[in-house]
Amino acid sequence: MIKVVIVDDSKLIRMILNEIISAAPDMQVVGEAEDPLEARDLIKSLNPDVLTLDIEMPKMDGITFLKNLMRLRPMPVVMLSTLTAEGAPITLEALSIGAVDFLEKPKVDVKESLGKYADVLVEKIRAAAGARLSQIIRSRKRAQQSDAAPAATGDFKKNHLIAIGASTGGTEAIKEVVINLPANFCPIVVTQHIPPVFSKTYAERLNKVCKMTVHEASHGQVIEPGHIYIAPGDKHLTVLKRGSKLLCQLDDSEPVNRHKPAVDVLFDSIAKYMGKYSSGVILTGMGADGAKGLLRLKESGAYTITQDENSSVVYGMPRAAKELGAGNEELPLDKIAKRLMELATRSI
Known part of the structure; x- marks a missing residue:
């Protein structure tokens, strides 16, 4: 039984x-708190498995509380956020501090959406309960050390494209992979499961710490070396080859594997146009999105990599890919960037 403590200053939201949580057969709400100070005492006495935490609360904001929690008593946390442009930086900061995942606060006046919301909330809590918190902490430390590390340089293939797919735990995992790639590295296209207003903020945050230039992908944008293109949170990202150029294409079709953007959609487009001139990577995340697409990439001649279990926050997508035999190689997170550089370096 997964023991959950709810921290939110709204009595209605807590209710x-x-x-929702109590209706799940494998979960139990063991306590509720209306502010972080009350939550601190509940955590000590009840020892919950997962905490749901509101970002904005009285007495102490959620970010400050999360920093203290991760320093003194690390545990899986699902943040409840307002999915707005204003809320995006704070939520992404929470993920960088150590929160496993986040979800929009329920809309109390839209009853018809609560059923779908309940399914997502329960799924995220379940994934958080099984998340590897030690990996989140290690990844944070490595990212901090990498900030000041010099980027390697090299003579890279001019016609090589790298594709990365991720979900839960992916915002920080992607950062760890790309943060020290050199400014002249091969172009990278990325699908991370993320809400619409967050993808632009995420790209901007990455751009501040990477040597490569990071964009939220736009329709028709030319794909060039030294650049990373992040799928917008409400569109599928695909790659189109037109003459000698590669272009970002944004697709507003239905969700695939319940996701938009979907990793499978990105990988399938690259398998069609790039084949052996590409590399594909599946990182941490729940579910199986990207597994079949990675297999099709491999079958088209691409070199494919799956993140290993020990370094994944949630070993769902990499596991699904491994079980399909979709990866040429399985690697810990901190070895993937080096391997991508080897694959992209020109043969002498």
Whole structure:
């Protein structure tokens, strides 16, 4: 039984969350708190498996509390956020501090959406309960050390494209992979499961710490070396070859594997146009999105990599890919960037 403590200053929100979580057969709400100071005492006495934490609360904001929690008593946390442009930086900061995942606060006046919301909330809590918190902490430390590390340089293939797919735990995992790639590295296209207003903020945050230039991908944008293209949170990202150029294409079709953007959609487009001139990577995340696409990439001649279990925050997508035999190689997170550089370096 997964023991959950709910931390939110709204009595109505706590009631809704309690009702949803208590209805799950494998979960139990063991406590509720209306502010972080009350939550601190509940955590000590109840020893919960997962915490749902509101970002904005009285007495102490969620970010400050999360920093203290990860320093003194690390545990899986799902942040409840307002999915707005204003809320995006704070939520992404929470993920960088150590939160496993985040979810929009329930809309109490839209009853018809609560059923779908309940399914997502329960799925995220379940994934958080099984998340490897030690990996989140290690990844944070490595990213901090990497900030000041010099980027290697090299003579890279001019016609090589790298594709990365990720979900839960992916925002920080992607950062760890790309943060020290050199400014002249092969172009990278990325699909991370993320809400619409967050993808632009995420790209901007990455761009501040990477040697490569990071964009939220736009329709028709030319794909060039030294650049990383992040799929917008409400569109599928695909790659189109037109003459000698590669272009980003944004697709507003239905979700695939319940996701938009979907990793499979990106990988399939690259398998069609690039084949052996590409590399594909599946990183941490729940579910199986990207597994079949990675297999099709491999079958087209691409070199494919799956993140290993020990370094994944949630070993769902990499496991699904491994079980399909979709990866040429399985690597820990901190070895993937080096391997990509080897694959992209020109043969002498």
